[in-house]
Amino acid sequence: MTGPGLTRAPAGWYPDPDGAAGMVRWWNGETWSDVTTPAGPGVAVQAAPVAAAPVPSAGWDGGAADGWQSGPASAPGSRSRIAWWIGGSVAAVVAVVVLALVVGLSGSGGTPVVDDPPVTAGPSGPEFPPGTVRIIDEEAGISYPFLGNGWFEYDLGPMLETRTIAGQYFTTQEGVPTGGDFIAQCTSGPVADGYGWAGPGSEQATVTALADSVRAAYYPFPNEREVLRDEALTVDGAAAHLIEFQLTWDVEGYDSTGERAALLVIDVGRPDPALLYVSIPNTHAELYGVIDRVLADIDVL
Structure with a gap:
């Protein structure tokens, strides 16, 4: 009482x-x-x-x-x-x-707007330099908001889906059954070969292949997927396509039983499109709002 x-x-x-x-x-x-x-x-x-x-x-x-x-x-x-x-x-x-x-309202170069609760997480990686407000991914050709204290600079090695990787993450569970840690992340990079990119107009085919790839590579199985959004967008004047989905599972050894994820492919006018990938386990469902905040504030370099 x-x-x-x-x-x-x-x-x-x-x-x-x-x-x-x-x-x-x-x-x-x-x-x-x-x-x-x-x-x-x-x-x-x-x-x-x-x-x-x-x-x-x-x-x-x-x-x-x-x-x-x-x-x-x-x-x-x-x-x-x-x-x-x-x-x-x-x-x-x-x-x-x-x-x-x-x-x-003071301008796009100011402190980023915060719509979601801050991070409460375990040990992660290197901190961003003081004063960081945006992550600039020169290789991918995009920039997007730094999500604040508690998010760390991504340093976990390459992903299959991009040639290089930049961004932010924090650890949500250490030592999952398949090895390694479970994380929340907001990362980007130029799309690697083999995911269907054939130039302008192939954004949807490419992001669909990428969504299938991350589901198979980074989540416990069996799982179920509910697609929340599958839509063409314009991002800072560039053609793009978004797939957002909710995965659910019931697998022993995982603190989470699901995750909200969004993948956005942007034609940045380079040989390879840019991929932005945001994923939030349901142990931190209060942070789902960062997906919309990031999607609403992407610049093409």
């Missing part, structure tokens, strides 16, 4: 309890995420509750619940101490939202 005088705060975005201007932190109803992200249009910032609970220690590994510091899980609070907030601080919330709108 909840102790007298303490109200359990609902999951949602709250102003960063450390007081960082223009930043919000995701509260899951029990504990804080260990990652902050910029406020922005579409982020519903909640009014600050009264009581507070600690967030992860510096050594938190993003896994089991016993990685959290002990303490009352009644409402959001400071990372380094229990904080007490004035209930109903509407003015503070309005200030954060106004600042977010100013940042979001």
Whole structure:
């Protein structure tokens, strides 16, 4: 039960309890995420509750619940101490939202808009340089948003489907039954030979072959696939085709039982089209919204 005088705060975005201007932190109803992200249009910032609970220690590994510091899980609070907030601080919330709108409307070179909860994950790869807001894939000929703290620079080696690979990822499960780790990713590269590219007009055939390839290569079997979108698009003036699907499985040894994935092939005017591949396991379903955010903000170089 909840102790007298303490109200359990609902999951949602709250102003960063450390007081960082223009930043919000995701509260899951029990504990804080260990990652902050910029406020922005579409982020519903909640009014600050009264009581507070600690967030992860510096050594938190993003896994089991016993990685959290002990303490009352009644409402959001400071990372380094229990904080007490004035209930109903509407003015503070309005200030954060106004600042977010100013940042979001200040131009394409500013801080990326955040519509989804931040990442809570285990150890991953190298961090991007401070100030990174976009990933520029010169080989593929496209750029797209960096998704923020908690996403790491992709360093896991090549994929079958692209000649080179760039992008971001984080680990969602270490040591799956087939070996290696399970990850969420947002990566890109020039499409490799053998996937049906025959020049302009073959975007759909190519992305269909690529979607079949990643399903066979990177997911547990047996699985079922539900196609959510299969449509032609125009991306920064270039012809493209998108396939987005939901995979589901029930395979022992996996924390996830499914994944949302999107593959976008773009004719960038080069011998090889660009592939953008975004995949989010359902253990992190709160991040499904990053798919639309990335698709809406791709530039052809």
